[in-house]
Amino acid sequence: MHNPEHHKLSLIIPAFNEQEMIETSFITLKKILDEAGIPFELIYVDDGSTDATYQIIELLSQNNKEIVGLSFSKNFGKEAAIFAGLTAASGACAAVMDCDLQHPPELLVSMYQLWEQGYEVVEGVKSSRGRENPFYAAGARLFYLFISHAAGIDMSKASDYKLLDRRAVDALLEMPERTPFFRALSSWIGFKTVAIPFEVQERTSGISKWSARSLTKYAVRNITSFSGAPLQFVTFIGWIMFIFAIILGIHSIVRFVSGTALEGFTTVILLQLIIGSLVMISLGIIGHYLSRIYEEIKARPRYIVRRRCGKDR
């Protein structure tokens, strides 16, 4: 028999203070998926919103059996919300999508069809980054340069808009790390992958939940959770300084032997300052990794679910 469970799409939607977008996104998505004849569940993960986001999800779930809602005890971040959604997903495949419909929902149908053709990871790839201020764009470029290098794949156009086969979802859920970076991990796991380009849409309602500060934190976190390169950078600087040291050392000895030493107070001060700051920056980088190790070793849960609603919950 044709069992719809074997074709079910679990759509995971992280939502942080998205009260205006819950119902809109539900109506839009339901229409598209119903028309395409795709059996689905919608998993809204309320990431500790302070507005009515969860109340709306709960209300909708009472009349719509496709909706599952989770609510975090506080804001744990989008990555945590994605993983909570993946854990709750019961479908044969799962997709992740933003609540603000900046990820064009019509694309889900093509993604789903690619999955039916046997692809296990269908990645939405940004063909343009939408309208952004140049400062953010430059920051993003730098971030992706780093993370692409670390992951060994071009991540500059990567997004969180993805559809994963059950096998890929299970592989991701087995990752023990406390601070997963979904976008990179879902490429790292391998599997039969295909990319599908999309245009980032304008946000129709509400505002972006990212401040410059939270974006920077997010970037540093993800770089250090995915790559040890900054640590090697410390070694690299160390070697450069060492070469300098040898050259300057020989120079000084020659001057001493030839009796032209003394003076050079400025050089000494400059060297002190440069070396001092380099040592401190290096210690800082090492310290950052140390604190990340500390965090991982405490093995706290990635998130705490406060409430659930929908389907037999």
Ligand code: UDP
């Ligand atoms: N989001 C979240 N937790 C956060 C920040 C954002 O779950 O701490 C969700 C948000 O509700 C949205 C998605 O992540 O569904 C993308 O966020 P946003 O649209 O603010 O980011 P942008 O599109 O500007 O990158």
Ligand code: MG
């Ligand atoms: Mg957005």
